[in-house]
Amino acid sequence: MSEIEKRMLPAQQCELRAVPPSDGQSGPAKIAGYAAVFNMRSDLLGGYFVEIIAPGAFDEVLAQDVRGLFNHDPNYLLGRTISGTLRLTTDERGLAYEIDTPDTMTIRDLVVAPIARGDMSGSSFAMRVAPGGDTWHEEDGVVVRTIYKVAELRDVGPVSFPAYPDSSAAQRSLDAWKQAQQEGIAAHSLSEREARDRLLTMIELKALGAK
Structure with a gap:
């Protein structure tokens, strides 16, 4: 991608x-x-x-x-x-x-x-x-x-x-941030950026495992 x-x-x-x-x-x-x-x-x-x-x-x-x-x-x-x-x-x-x-x-x-x-x-x-x-x-x-x-x-x-134009890279980053908000990952123990990066890593690993 x-x-x-x-x-x-x-x-x-x-x-x-x-x-x-x-x-x-x-x-x-x-x-x-x-x-x-x-x-x-x-x-x-x-x-x-x-x-x-x-x-x-x-x-x-x-x-x-x-x-x-x-x-x-x-x-x-x-x-x-x-x-x-x-x-x-x-x-x-x-x-x-x-x-x-x-x-x-x-x-x-x-x-x-x-x-x-x-x-x-x-x-x-x-x-x-x-x-x-x-x-x-x-x-x-x-x-x-x-x-x-x-x-x-x-x-x-x-x-x-x-x-x-739409950007798939930006959209993936946005989706990760939204998921972090929904799951409460961006709590006081994690910064917003750390939560988003963690979710991006999880998404990438999941995509690799599906191949």
Whole structure:
């Protein structure tokens, strides 16, 4: 089962833009924007919960080999951190990226031009949350997931249709938290995170035994 989760950021939050070459310089345009913002609730995910990304969640993945992709499609590789054509930084707002786009007609027509016109509607990233890197709680009838640590950042980049697809990895984590609540495992002797991790281990062992 894949642990990779995809998250999208709407246009009004991602500040996606095409940056033309500076005066007197030549070369392809750059793409810049935010792939994620901190301390802001997402839309409802999977119809079950909202999500918040805490500052510092990406601190340990900025040096990883991350791709810049259009619509998460590996056929449209825009840049890569290992080659220096994709640069990742974090600030008080969130996870920012800048990509030196390939100087090809395909990328200019499909990606750069729509961004420059304001047609491209958001940014996205694909991640794997670290074990124990998130917590769950209920607030005013809404289940809230807070992500504190990302173990893997797979890709970032612009997307045509920002949306929050269902995530099986997040759903399994949510189900474990709900079960812990129902069975009273998250008692005073166990933290919420410890209870959820214990249940996840039990679920994984049960799945392995059923094979």
